[in-house]
Amino acid sequence: MKEDFKLDNQLCFRLYTASRLITQAYHPLLSEQGLTYPQYLVLLVLWEQDGQPVNDIAKRLLLETNTVTPLLQRMEKEGILLRTKGKQDARQMIVSLTRKGKELQHKLADVPRVIGNAVMCDSVNPETAPELFRMLDAIIAKLK
């Protein structure tokens, strides 16, 4: 069916585009602090719970360790976090925030609100967002 190929029918293209555009919206806010969006995601994970092994961070973000490892290495070089060999399990690398990494939480305090305002509109608002979240979570659960 030719209709199946119509770009406008593609769910994935919408997700792909929406994801890229929101990441672009984050960009000016994050680059101000020398961060990228995936690096910001790592910070979100570590702000919730400091001192996690690489694997836990990767699982939380649904990323492979071969994506996360170089990302963490760059962040370590920036002085945002520390990677230290695990005590009880020498294979693990425990990732913990430096003072700089913790301070970034305050410097980025208004990012969620700014992004929220950038996205909210008639169709997407506090009323409809839970429905959107539910559908996205369902897609993620189905595919992961």
Next chain:
Amino acid sequence: MKEDFKLDNQLCFRLYTASRLITQAYHPLLSEQGLTYPQYLVLLVLWEQDGQPVNDIAKRLLLETNTVTPLLQRMEKEGILLRTKGKQDARQMIVSLTRKGKELQHKLADVPRVIGNAVMCDSVNPETAPELFRMLDAIIAKLK
């Protein structure tokens, strides 16, 4: 507000993850034909309308030409398409499908259905999809 940072509250993270996971779902289907997902998107655009300049393709996909140009160069090297200088405007590169590029449409005929089945579930189905599409389109429209 600490709650604002909760990863589970993040719309962008959901979009980012859902987008990656769906792209991964495409992967086995596309790599069979030596294609990546962005290359598949280019094919979708060209199947709709063959012989477009680089700029039109980029605009359709909401990508920059510096993303699309190397992508097209790789596809040209694979013999999927041809890039020829525009006749009336020598700055343009007109992109047209080769026989191989056109044949891929038949070889990939069941991709939309397979992906559809992989994503459909209780929360996301032919009934609710239009609502999801409307919200994603609203986000895209607001940000582009």
Next chain:
DNA sequence: TCTATTTATATCGTCCGCGATGCAAATATA
């Protein structure tokens, strides 16, 4: 205990995305 397997992380190669920059063709303006 010795070996096999699993697990946690790292390295490598390739393909995006995209900011910054360059260049030539087309168009606008003086």
Next chain:
DNA sequence: TATATTTGCATCGCGGACGATATAAATAGA
């Protein structure tokens, strides 16, 4: 017509994503 600006595309550099592979530590099994 000469110059300035805009437009279309390309190149460069960097940071993800991710498949494939490697390595060392931990664990399981013989």
